[in-house]
Amino acid sequence: MKMSADRKSNVIARVGLVGIIGNLFLFVIKIIIAIVSKSQAMLADSINSGTDILSSLMTLVGGKLAAEAPDKGHNYGHAKAEYVFSLIISLITGYLAIKIAWDGAVSLIDRNVFEFSWYLILVCAITMITKFFLYLYTRKVGKENDDILILTNAQDHKNDILVTASVLVGVIVAVFKIYWLDGIIAICIATRIFYVAIDFFVQSYTVLIDRSMDDVEIKEIESIIKTYKNIDHIDKITSKSTGKSFIVIVKVSVDGNMTVNESHQIAGKLKSDIMKLKNVYDVVIHINPV
Secondary structure: OOOOHHHHHHHHHHHHHHHHHHHHHHHHHHHHHHHHHOOHHHHHHHHHHHHHHHHHHHHHHHHHHHOOOOEOOEOOOOOOHHHHHHHHHHHHHHHHHHHHHHHHHHHHHHOOOOOOOHHHHHHHHHHHHHHHHHHHHHHHHHHHHOOHHHHHHHHHHHHHHHHHHHHHHHHHHHHHOOOHHHHHHHHHHHHHHHHHHHHHHHHHHHHHOOOOOOHHHHHHHHHHHOOOOOEEEEEEEEEEEOOOOEEEEEEEEEOOOOOHHHHHHHHHHHHHHHHOOOOEEEEEEEEEEO
16 A cells, blocks of 8 residues: 555564564573573574564664655655565575574584573573564554565564564473484574565566566556557557556557547546556556547
């Protein structure tokens, strides 16, 4: 749904702030317990929470920039700013995933043993509950506003629940002296984080290189044009991304004997009809004479 720049900025700021507070709390308790217990899996999970703080901060800053209204230097607004920040998040997250996997592998090779503690289980439980509520809240807001940064954060919260669940499994089996699983879980967490980072990178990169509308969206536009009996045929339809929305350029042919005023009326009505479609930011109609 479309909303004002001020409202979008406020929504994203609220989501970012909630994420920063929640993840900062989790990061502090995880890193303390990880250092005390020497658990590689918990350390990996704490680093994961650290990246979440960065992600929420990027959401806050990037969303604020993206919500700024069009100006003289940016006629179509600043919507791509959020994709720039999303791209940065994906690169940082990918690097940290590789670091976590490396440390987990070293732990396996050196046969490091961590110290079991009930606090490890308590931290896992607190993390999963906190992340579950953060996921529900962020997903709801993201869907209501159709915002990639917020939805990216929601997916991250969901992934974190699974990540911490795997850490919990490793902690529980440690009761039976199965310590090697801790390093394997750390590597699995890193693999999952890296996969998510790649996914976010592809989404952001695709928009930043000015992707076009897909075939389904183009066919919607074509079906609208075909309802105009005074349009002879469609010459060309192109599009350019402004973020999650598109600028659509439509070239059609009409009777060459038609007056300028008549062709202008057709172009105006056609633009109005296409603008009603989802994710259309602006439409340019070019009339050619048959």
